[in-house]
Amino acid sequence: MQHPVLTPHLPRLRSFLGVVDPVSLFSLAVVTLAVGVALFGEWIAPYHFSAQNLTNSLQPPSWQHLFGTDQFGRDILSRVMVGCRSIVGLATASSLLAVILGGGSGMIAAYWGEMADEVLMRATDLLFCFPSMLLALLIVSALGSEMVYLILCIGVIFAPGIARVVRGVVIDLKTREFLEAARMIGSSDSRILRREILPNLFNWLLVELTLYFGYAILLSSSLGFLGLGVQPPSPDWGAQISEGRDWLVAAPWIVLFPALAISTLVVAVNLLADRWMATLRR
Amino acid sequence: MVQFVVRRLLFTGGVLFLISLAIFVVTEVLPGDAAYLVLGKDATSEKLALLRSQMGLDRPPSERYLGWLGGILQGDWGESMILRRPVWPLLQQRLANSARLALLAWPFSVLLGVGLGLAAGLHANRWLDRTISALVLFAVSIPSFVLAVLLILCFSIWLQWLPAASMLAAESDFWSSLRFFILPTLVLTVISSTEVVRIVRLSVIDVMHQDYIRTAKGKGLPAHTLVWHHALRNALLPAISVLALNLAFLLGGVVVVESVFAYPGMGRLLLQAVTQRDLPLLQAVALVSAALFALINLVADLLLFSLNPRLRSL
Numbered sequence: 074m075q076h077p078v079l080t081p082h083l084p085r086l087r088s089f090l091g092v093v094d095p096v097s098l099f100s101l102a103v104v105t106l107a108v109g110v111a112l113f114g115e116w117i118a119p120y121h122f123s124a125q126n127l128t129n130s131l132q133p134p135s136w137q138h139l140f141g142t143d144q145f146g147r148d149i150l151s152r153v154m155v156g157c158r159s160i161v162g163l164a165t166a167s168s169l170l171a172v173i174l175g176g177g178s179g180m181i182a183a184y185w186g187e188m189a190d191e192v193l194m195r196a197t198d199l200l201f202c203f204p205s206m207l208l209a210l211l212i213v214s215a216l217g218s219e220m221v222y223l224i225l226c227i228g229v230i231f232a233p234g235i236a237r238v239v240r241g242v243v244i245d246l247k248t249r250e251f252l253e254a255a256r257m258i259g260s261s262d263s264r265i266l267r268r269e270i271l272p273n274l275f276n277w278l279l280v281e282l283t284l285y286f287g288y289a290i291l292l293s294s295s296l297g298f299l300g301l302g303v304q305p306p307s308p309d310w311g312a313q314i315s316e317g318r319d320w321l322v323a324a325p326w327i328v329l330f331p332a333l334a335i336s337t338l339v340v341a342v343n344l345l346a347d348r349w350m351a352t353l354r355r
Numbered sequence: 356m357v358q359f360v361v362r363r364l365l366f367t368g369g370v371l372f373l374i375s376l377a378i379f380v381v382t383e384v385l386p387g388d389a390a391y392l393v394l395g396k397d398a399t400s401e402k403l404a405l406l407r408s409q410m411g412l413d414r415p416p417s418e419r420y421l422g423w424l425g426g427i428l429q430g431d432w433g434e435s436m437i438l439r440r441p442v443w444p445l446l447q448q449r450l451a452n453s454a455r456l457a458l459l460a461w462p463f464s465v466l467l468g469v470g471l472g473l474a475a476g477l478h479a480n481r482w483l484d485r486t487i488s489a490l491v492l493f494a495v496s497i498p499s500f501v502l503a504v505l506l507i508l509c510f511s512i513w514l515q516w517l518p519a520a521s522m523l524a525a526e527s528d529f530w531s532s533l534r535f536f537i538l539p540t541l542v543l544t545v546i547s548s549t550e551v552v553r554i555v556r557l558s559v560i561d562v563m564h565q566d567y568i569r570t571a572k573g574k575g576l577p578a579h580t581l582v583w584h585h586a587l588r589n590a591l592l593p594a595i596s597v598l599a600l601n602l603a604f605l606l607g608g609v610v611v612v613e614s615v616f617a618y619p620g621m622g623r624l625l626l627q628a629v630t631q632r633d634l635p636l637l638q639a640v641a642l643v644s645a646a647l648f649a650l651i652n653l654v655a656d657l658l659l660f661s662l663n664p665r666l667r668s669l
Binding site for chain 1: 370373374377378381382492493495496497498499501502504505507508512603604607608610611614624625626629630632637641644645648649652
């Protein structure tokens with residue numbers, strides 16, 4: 074028999090993920106599609122993303138080119154598909170990094186309190202004083218636009234926000250009886266953190282990861298739009314929209330399809346985060 | 356109470372110092388120093404060394420940092436390397452431009468954010484709330500540059516009602532150039548009111564469940580008195596920090612939207628400094644935007660403190 078006092082209030086992962094309703098299904102489908110295209114886009118794209126065909130430039134969407142062609146006659150669909158990899162990869166890696174950095178520091182700050190808490194929270198206060206775009210521009214200008222640095226940059230920018238949330242949750246967990254019980258039976262700090270706190274934190278971290286995955290797509294595509302993202306010739310949704318602005322009159326589809334891709338993906342991700350958050354708060 | 360204010364002021368002072376240090380360190384890491392950038396790729400090492408000592412770049416970093424900070428404190432912001440102009444007048448002009456845009460967008464975002472947040476919070480989980488929350492989710496999910504480009508496509512190209520770029524002529528008066536402001540203001544209002552809606556909605560829901568509201572309801576107060584006199588006052592407190600952050604963002608952080616509309620504000624100046632590697636300009640713009648953030652935050656905290664009697668016993 075389980076002691077009710079000792080059972081942590083951990084919502085089962087299955088009930089948490091298995092909220093089956095049309096909206097969640099749509100969101101999951103979009104995210105799965107994005108991940109699939111990110112993984113295999115290069116091979117399933119109908120054309121090579123940089124294959125130029127100047128006799129066929131600025132064509133509206135047709136059966137040959139579902140999304141139309143740009144000013145060099147390149148196939149927009151293929152460019153959107155190949156561009157998916159860099160943005161989804163960047164967003165995944167940087168939001169994971171942010172969750173690890175922010176989650177780790179938030180956990181440490183809340184668990185040990187006092188000095189560690191004071192130092193880490195003042196550090197996040199300081200980072201919050203920089204608008205995220207300013208911080209991104211400073212870091213990118215210092216390090217350059219290579220993928221690794223972009224990941225590092227976005228991860229560091231988002232970490233403080235996650236640290237605050239995790240700190241709040243851990244401070245709340247610290248007052249629960251099951252933690253008291255773990256301490257009573259002589260568990261070490263690292264065991265308590267790994268075996269008692271981390272499993273209870275898992276769902277929160279998953280929600281934060283989803284939320285910041287969406288933010289990372291927004292920030293990295295904005296950097297791409299400003300010309301500071303993934304460098305050409307590899308296609309980037311933000312950069313595609315920026316370049317397409319010169320052809321808005323003649324060929325709005327150059328802008329419309331990447332815009333649709335970013336917006337749909339972020340809407341889906343945010344809908345998922347929203348649902349999961351609601352399940353967690355319940 | 357005095358203790359709180361003093362602590363907060365000291366903290367802001369410390370933050371400003373750390374901000375300046377952080378900006379200096381980051382721009383120090385930049386590959387290629389100022390002398391290298393001035394002379395270009397084919398500079399000989401003798402010429403580089405000469406120019407470095409002329410520009411004072413051979414001094415130790417701590418000395419240069421103090422020199423830079425000291426200069427700023429005395430009103431000497433240095434000279435832009437690319438534009439070959441003093442930085443300060445340029446900053447003033449761009450800040451004034453951003454302020455014009457902020458003065459249009461910020462009040463709208465306050466009204467829209469508080470209004471929608473209140474409406475959603477008072478009708479929590481009913482269709483009005485669901486509609487507003489869905490709209491907010493969409494507004495948060497669409498990147499600002501996508502929204503801006505779509506609006507340009509719609510209103511400037513298809514309908515041809517409004518200009519796509521803000522060509523600010525120096526001599527044109529405010530009202531005749533108002534047309535240029537409509538689209539940027541619209542985009543900025545949308546992106547800065549979403550967070551306000553969310554926080555006002557949550558705090559209205561929270562406040563409406565408090566005991567004193569139940570008492571007021573029990574007394575038979577009419578709904579509008581209940582909302583305007585009792586609920587709204589408390590519900591707006593958490594929104595103050597978000598509104599302050601928005602103002603700071605509008606004054607110094609609108610990089611993307613200002614670039615889309617080619618608007619000569621602080622954000623575009625920052626981008627220009629980054630892409631042209633104009634170090635003195637980059638340091639100055641970054642310092643001003645971050646300092647604005649810190650100072651506006653300070654004002655918001657003090658305002659919150661004076662508005663909320665419960666904090667005064669601290």
